Amino acid sequence: MHSQHAVSPSAEHIRRAPKVLLHDHLDGGLRPATIVELAAAVGYGNLPTDDPDALGTWFREAADSGSLERYLETFTHTCAVMQTREALVRVAAECAEDLAADGVVYAEIRYAPEQHLDAGLTLDEVVEAVNEGFRIGEHNAARTGHRIRVGALLTAMRHAARSLEIAELANRYRDAGVVGFDIAGAEAGHPPTRHLDAFEYLQRENFHFTIHAGEAFGLPSIWEAVQWCGADRLGHGVRIIDDIDVKDDGSVSLGRLAAYVRDKRIPLEMCPTSNLQTGAADSYADHPIGLLRKLYFRVTVNTDNRLMSGTSMTREFEHLVDAFGYDLDDMQWFTVNAMKSAFIPFDERLAMINEVIKPGYAALRAEWLFPRG
Numbered sequence: 416m417h418s419q420h421a422v423s424p425s426a427e428h429i430r431r432a433p434k435v436l437l438h439d440h441l442d443g444g445l446r447p448a449t450i451v452e453l454a455a456a457v458g459y460g461n462l463p464t465d466d467p468d469a470l471g472t473w474f475r476e477a478a479d480s481g482s483l484e485r486y487l488e489t490f491t492h493t494c495a496v497m498q499t500r501e502a503l504v505r506v507a508a509e510c511a512e513d514l515a516a517d518g519v520v521y522a523e524i525r526y527a528p529e530q531h532l533d534a535g536l537t538l539d540e541v542v543e544a545v546n547e548g549f550r551i552g553e554h555n556a557a558r559t560g561h562r563i564r565v566g567a568l569l570t571a572m573r574h575a576a577r578s579l580e581i582a583e584l585a586n587r588y589r590d591a592g593v594v595g596f597d598i599a600g601a602e603a604g605h606p607p608t609r610h611l612d613a614f615e616y617l618q619r620e621n622f623h624f625t626i627h628a629g630e631a632f633g634l635p636s637i638w639e640a641v642q643w644c645g646a647d648r649l650g651h652g653v654r655i656i657d658d659i660d661v662k663d664d665g666s667v668s669l670g671r672l673a674a675y676v677r678d679k680r681i682p683l684e685m686c687p688t689s690n691l692q693t694g695a696a697d698s699y700a701d702h703p704i705g706l707l708r709k710l711y712f713r714v715t716v717n718t719d720n721r722l723m724s725g726t727s728m729t730r731e732f733e734h735l736v737d738a739f740g741y742d743l744d745d746m747q748w749f750t751v752n753a754m755k756s757a758f759i760p761f762d763e764r765l766a767m768i769n770e771v772i773k774p775g776y777a778a779l780r781a782e783w784l785f786p787r788g
C-alpha cells in the first residue's frame with residue numbers, strides 16, 4: 416500500500432538503507448588523499464596535483480569527457496600507486512570501509528591483477544594482498560557498527576591477451592575471496608568473443624562471470640556476451656535500449672535480444688553517472704534505467720568508479736530518486752535484484768535478503784510511527 420507516508424526518501428534515509436553493489440572498480444575508488452600519500456611513498460611524480468581536493472576534482476573533470484577511452488586514461492594514475500603489497504592492502508581496506516560507511520552491506524569489487532605487476536608482485540600476490548585488505552576493511556567497519564561483506568571479481572583487460580590466465584587465477588581463488596571474473600577496458604574494437612577460451616574455461620569449471628558490454632558499443636556486443644560467451648551478468652548493458660521500441664501511444668515492443676535478456680532475468684549492472692560521463696546517456700532523467708525498471712528487467716544500481724565519477728551508492732540513488740521519484744520500495748526492489756544476482760551461494764543470498772535487506776527497509780519504513788529522538 417502506498418500511503419501518504421511513501422515520501423521521497425531523504426539523503427539520510429538513502430545512506431542508512433542497506434545497499435548492494437555489484438559493479439565497482441577497486442582502482443576507480445581510491446580516496447584522493449590516499450593517492451597523494453601513496454604517490455609520495457613510492458616516488459610517483461606524475462600526479463596532476465598533490466592537493467587531495469584538487470585531485471578529486473581533476474579526476475571527475477578528466478573523466479567527464481564523453482568518451483570511454485578518455486575516461487579510462489585517468490586510471491594510469493591510480494594503477495601507478497597500486498603496485499606494492501602495502502598499497503593494495505590499504506586501498507582494499509579503505510574501499511570496504513568507505514562502502515560500509517555508505518550503507519553498503521554486500522559488495523563485489525573488481526580489479527585487473529595484470530595491472531599491478533610493475534613493481535614485481537606476482538598475480539597470486541596481488542590477489543592475496545587485495546583479499547587481505549578487504550578482510551581488514553570488513554573488520555574495521557564492523558568495529559564502527561557497519562556490517563559489510565566484500566567479494567572480489569578478477570578482471571582481464573579486453574585489449575590484452577591474458578584473459579585465460581586471469582580466469583584460471585580467479586578459479587584458483589574461488590573459495591578464498593574471489594567470487595567471479597570480468598572483462599573491462601575499451602569496448603569498441605575489442606569484442607568479448609576474443610576471450611572465448613577464458614569464458615569456456617569458466618563454464619567448464621562451473622564458475623561465474625560478468626562482461627562489460629553495451630556501454631560504448633551497442634547490441635552486437637551484448638549479443639556476443641550473452642549468446643557466445645554465456646555471461647551471467649552484463650556490466651552496464653545500457654544499449655539494450657536500442658532493441659526496445661516505445662510507440663507514440665506508449666506501447667512497448669521488445670526485440671528478440673531484449674526479450675531474451677528480460678526473460679532469462681540477466682542482471683544489468685547499471686552505472687548512471689559513469690554513463691553520463693562517457694556519453695552512454697544524456698541525463699539521469701533520460702537514462703534507460705527508468706524504462707528498464709518499468710519493464711521489470713533485472714536492473715541493479717552501481718557506482719562503477721567512485722573517484723572518477725565523484726559518486727557513491729547513496730549519490731546514485733539520490734540522482735534516481737530526483738529523476739524518477741523512486742521511494743524506499745523502489746530502492747528495496749533494486750537492492751533485492753542486486754542481491755539475487757550476486758555470485759555468492761544461493762543460501763547466503765537468500766539470508767542476506769531476508770535477514771538483512773528486508774528488515775533494514777522495514778525499519779526505515781516504520782520510522783514515521785515513532786517520535787524523532
Ligand SMILES: O=c1[nH]cnc2c1ncn2[C@@H]1O[C@H](CO)[C@@H](O)[C@H]1O
Pocket residue numbers: 440441442443483487490494525526527530570599600601627630689719720
Ligand atoms: O566503465 C568502464 N568500462 C570499461 N572498463 C572500465 C570501466 N571502468 C573501469 N574500467 C577499466 O577496468 C580496469 C580494472 O578495474 C580499470 O583499470 C579500467 O581500465
Ligand SMILES: [Zn+2]
Pocket residue numbers: 438440599627650719
Ligand atoms: Zn565498469
